[in-house]
Amino acid sequence: MNWIPLILTLKLALVTTLVLFVLAIPLSYWLSITKSKIKPVIETLVSMPLVLPPTVLGFYLLLAFSPQNVFGAWLENWFGIRLVFSFTGLVLASCIYSLPFMVQPIQAGLSGISSSLTEAASLLGKNRLNTLFYILLPNIKSSIITAVVLTFAHTVGEFGVVLMIGGNIPGKTKVASIAVYDEVESLNYSLANQYSIVLIILSFITLFIVYMINGGHLKRFTR
Amino acid sequence: MIELKLQKSLRSGDQEMLLDLDISIKKGEFVTFYGESGSGKTSTLRLISGLVEGDSGTIFVDNDCWWDMNAKINLKPAKRKIGYVFQDYALFPNMTAYENLEFALPKYQDKAIIDELIAIMDLKDILNLKPDMLSGGQKQRVALARALVSKPKILLLDEPLSALDNIMRLKLQDYLIKIHHKYHLTTILVSHDVGEIIKLSQKVFEFQKGKIIRSGNPKEIFTHGKTSAKFQFTGEVIEIFHEKVIGIISVLIGQDIVKVVCDLSELEEFKVGDKVMVGSKAFNPIIQKI
CATH class of the missing domain: 2.40.50.470 (OB fold (Dihydrolipoamide Acetyltransferase, E2P))
Incomplete structure (x- = not known):
């Protein structure tokens, strides 16, 4: 079996999870405290990838990133970045596609914290950043772990978006889910089977971790 | 001296209510806010502490303006030097009792106050426990100590004893009296317990639907001077x-x-x-x- 697609899948899932973690904390925090009128709009946009067929997202990203189009051409001319059929493009698309899996648990965790904790911190003279890092985030550890694991698992299971904008370039954009498809197309059933089994085990382990945490079985590690 | 002249419209349930206050509290006094639920007692504490703003009016403390709607003055909660004990204690669950106290210490302030409070409030044995390992009375003492770490001039207590059993209550009342005198505090307590009010406070304000309907010496108020x-x-x-x-x-x-x-x-x-x-x-x- 060729391990490269599996390693690529893990690499994509890891990078996506890291990037989303950094982005989702300010976004979730803002969503949890804001009284702005545009909040429902932002929440809707964040959740869109949950209901949209991945091919739709992939299709528009493909158009946007294509060097034939204004945005894609601008990226290529100014920064020398080409997002279609590249790993960077995959990361960007995965981030959009997995955004709700990172944002929603963290936002729910933050909203669930008693407002008196934040108020107590502000009376003690702590600014918002201090309160976020010393009070809020440490108290939603299990939400954060859920968000991270789900994002990772969801990115591993990605297919449509990756196929649309990544294509099928070995070592660059051919992730495990694409490899399965590819092997089936060429009637290599046993190879497809091997990739699939690894993916099943991987998904089982990640989801199992989430349920162990949420069921309180790993309590001493999460608080 | 705390002088509070302000109005704020409040929403309790689906009813709109106007909180309309004109209160002055002397320095060093122990006063109680008494009245039925939803009559504006907690809201008044929140207004004094700066957690919420009024619609119109002023708050002066020792002739310093803390809040003035028209002049757009609004001193930040942290600058008001207030110790606040929340009804649910609001201890940080991720920190031990000691870390809770330490977190409350302002920058560059001497740590001696923490040791002093640990001694006064008898916290020595529970310092390394997190809040969910503490009993109601212990949480209460930690919350009280935490509120005093920054050496506030004013202590606001939002029904701090209501969740405790009687023995614990009596004990904590003694702690309250002790710290009120030791730190020369001006203390405002929200309480429903007449016995507690008479024991602790020098003056009581009775709230009803956002207004003060009576104020004065607790004994006179509750026994109608009869x-x-x-x-x-x-x-x-x-x-x-x-x-x-x-x-x-x-x-x-x-x-x-x-x-x-x-x-x-x-x-x-x-x-x-x-x-x-x-x-x-x-x-x-x-x-x-x-």
Whole structure:
């Protein structure tokens, strides 16, 4: 079996999870405290990838990133970045596609914290950043772990978006889910089977971790 | 001196209510806000602490302006030097009792105050425990100590004792008296317990639907100045017996149950749960060591 697609899948899932973690904390925090009128709009946009067929997202990203189009051409001319059929493009698309899996648990965790904790911190003279890092985030550890694991698992299971904008370039954009498809197309059933089994085990382990945490079985590690 | 002249419209349930206050509290006084739920007591504490803003009016403390709607002055909560004990204690669950105290220490302030508070509040044995390992009374003491770490001038207590059993309550009342005097605090307590109010405070403000309907010395307020008993206690009616010619009312005073005889006609005035004052005028009480 060729391990490269599996390693690529893990690499994509890891990078996506890291990037989303950094982005989702300010976004979730803002969503949890804001009284702005545009909040429902932002929440809707964040959740869109949950209901949209991945091919739709992939299709528009493909158009946007294509060097034939204004945005894609601008990226290529100014920064020398080409997002279609590249790993960077995959990361960007995965981030959009997995955004709700990172944002929603963290936002729910933050909203669930008693407002008196934040108020107590502000009376003690702590600014918002201090309160976020010393009070809020440490108290939603299990939400954060859920968000991270789900994002990772969801990115591993990605297919449509990756196929649309990544294509099928070995070592660059051919992730495990694409490899399965590819092997089936060429009637290599046993190879497809091997990739699939690894993916099943991987998904089982990640989801199992989430349920162990949420069921309180790993309590001493999460608080 | 805290001078509070302000208005704020509040929403409790689906009812709109105007909180309309004109209160002044002397430096060093221990006062209580008393009144039914939703009458604006907690909101008043939140206004004083700066957690919420009023719609119009001013807050002056020792002639410094803390808040003025028209002049757009609004001193930040942290700058008001207030210790605040929340009803749910608001201890940080991710930190031990000691870390909670340490977190409250302002930058560059001497840590000695923490050790002092640990001694006063008897926290030595529970310092390394996290809040969910503490009992109600212990949480309360940690919350009280945490509120005092920054050496505030004003202490606001939002029904801090309501969730505790009687013995714990009495003990914590003593802690409150102790720290009020030791740190020369101006203390504002929200409480429903008449006995507690009479024991602790020098002045009571009674709230009703956002307005102060009465204020003054707690004893006078709650006994309507009617009795001049030599000897009096407050308690709660726990049982009422109809005997043939007289009524007997059991009253819980502190942890003791006292039976008081009364006329059958008087009996109708009372029901179980009423707060009452038990006093004696004509007899001299006997005192002996136990």
